[in-house]
Every structure is written in structure tokens, then in C-alpha cells.
Amino acid sequence: MIKGVRRSVSSEELHFMPPKNRHVFVYNKTKETFLAFRVTVADSIVSRLVGLLGKRSLKPDSGVWIVPANAIHTIGMLFTFDLVLIDKDFKVVGVRELIRPFRMTRPIFRAESVLELPAHAIFRSRTEVGDQLVIERYEAKEPVPRDSADPAVAAQGSGDNLLHSSHAGTSVN
Helix, strand or coil: CCCCCCCECCHHHHHCCCCCCCEEEEEECCCCEEEEEEEEEECCHHHHHHCCCCCCCCCCCEEEEECCCCCCECCCCCCCEEEEEECCCCEEEEEEEEECCCCECCCCCCCCEEEEEECCHHHHHCCCCCCEEEEEECCCCCCCCCCCCCHHHHHHHHCCCCCCCCCCCHHHC
């Protein structure tokens, strides 16, 4: 594995990971924008049922990725949010902006999972149907000392090469 490049994670891999809070980030490869940096994976029966229930809001760069799902309800929700529906290849097959509490969305049968994101996340990222997403595991990296004599080591910690490598995001399909 190339240092500084994070490997894409399939929904099947996430399902077999230990049951703890797992986070991913979501990058719109088509538009070259981020939708969210810290998205909680909800892939168990309980976590999918709970989703955002009981929360008063979403933090600006957060969200919930519900796997599997092709529709949602907002009964019992307390705030408005955006919804992105994704197929098995992480291609956007539906977007719903500003979904209010006590609503139900119509299913999109091509969708394999849904992203619940803060209101206006779709608008800010310019995400639309047909866009290719990259969903990767969130891993905090340890800081690299700035006084390192080796420029390759210093560049590795900068994060500049995260999405500029030709390898990044290629395992999505």
C-alpha cells in the first residue's frame, strides 16, 4: 500500500468489521468536493433503526451512512437534513434536499445505501445524480515532526497526496 493513500472500503467489508463506532469520509470524485469528513457507519439492525433519532442536529462535516437502505423515514426526527442515495458502485442514484421531520421517502430500488448529511451539504458539494463517490475509512494520522530532515517523511504527513495519487479511489468500482 502506498503511504498516504487510504484504501476504499466496500459495504461488505464494513459489515464484517468489529461492532464499534466506525467512521468514513465521503468524497465526490466527479465534482472534486467533500460531502462529509466524519460519517458514522450504521450497518447493524439496531444502528440502522436508530440512525439520527434522538439527535438535535448534525455537526457540519458529519453524517450517517445507512447500509443497506434504499429509503428512509424521519418519524421522530427533530431537524431537517439532506439525503444521498448510492448504488453498489458508489454512484449517486438519488438526492433529496432539506428533508423535514415526520416524512417518508420513496424507495429508489437501485440504491444500496443512503447518506444522511447536514442540511445544504448537497448544495455545497454540488452533488447530483450520476456523480461518483469515494467512501473511505476515516483514520486519524499521527503528526509528523516538522523538523524532520527527510523531505519524503515530511511530505507524507502533510496529507497533500491523499487524493492526488493515481491509486486513490480506484477500488470503488
